[in-house]
Amino acid sequence: MASVRYVAIGDSFTEGVGDELPDGRVRGWADLVAQGWADALGESVDYSNYAIRGKLVWPIVHEQLEPALALQPTHLSFNGGGNDMLRPRTSIAHVVAAFDHVLNRCDEEGVRLIVLSGANPSAQLPLSRVIQRRGDLLSAAVSARLDERPDVIRALNWPDRELSTAGYWSEDRLHMNARGHHRVAARVLTALGMEPPAAWWSLPALPEAAPLAGSAYYRTHVGPWVRRRLTRTSSGDGREPKYGAWTPIEPSAV
Secondary structure (H helix, E strand, C coil), rough: CCEEEEEEEECCCCCCCCCCCCCEECCCHHHHHHHHHHHHHHCCCEEEEECCCCCCCCHHHHHHHHHHCCCCHHHHHECCCCHHHHCCCCHHHHHHHHHHHHHHHHHHHHCEEEEEEEEHHHHHHCCCCHHHHHHHHHHHHHCCCCCCCCCCEEEEEECCCCCCCCCHCCCCCEEEEEEHHHHHHHHHHHHHCCCCHHHHHCCCCCCCCCCCCCCHHHHHHHHHHHHHHHCCCCCCCCCCEEEEEEECCCCCCC
16 A cells, blocks of 8 residues: 555536546546645655545545545645635635534544645636635635644645736636646645645646637537526536546556
């Protein structure tokens, strides 16, 4: 058994949506952290990722936390609340209570918790002021909960103004692209006390596609989201975790 056993739970942010590989699989910051961790240690790291796109924060907790803890990890990363903030009526206290529950369960199981705040997409989205305000409140509330817990590893991405600019986001404006996921991975590895590849903080700009604007953007990205809300469905319905069991991540070949 590897000395580091890292499991990630969350939604599309942690699943890696927006960082699509040529074969269609999504990668994302958590995969990059697992690889960077193995490279830094020079040994295999056991990695699992239960994150499913579209999940609200409490379904993440109810569906993913206990299976993740049952693996007996050494470290567990948690992020949630991004999808809650897009709903018309969102209770910040309701979201923060989920963070409290995850922290308590990690304490009970002796698992080191890594807490992330999501990146800030509000500048590019409809209702940007509402999303910005809710994100500010959530980020502040979670940070306040952790003020007296220096043992909790934190990688707070919401305040990162560079990460909120358009060059780190995919066409749908809601999910980070490969540049964004690498920057988040660099922050997590730094929080863990490792030195990430310097280039990860700001990879070269991706080739620019013609951005969707106006009715084309709403038809392609906003319309399907609204239809899912009306039909009470989720983009994650029927999806299984991409790494539902321990997957050994070997150090990169030099």
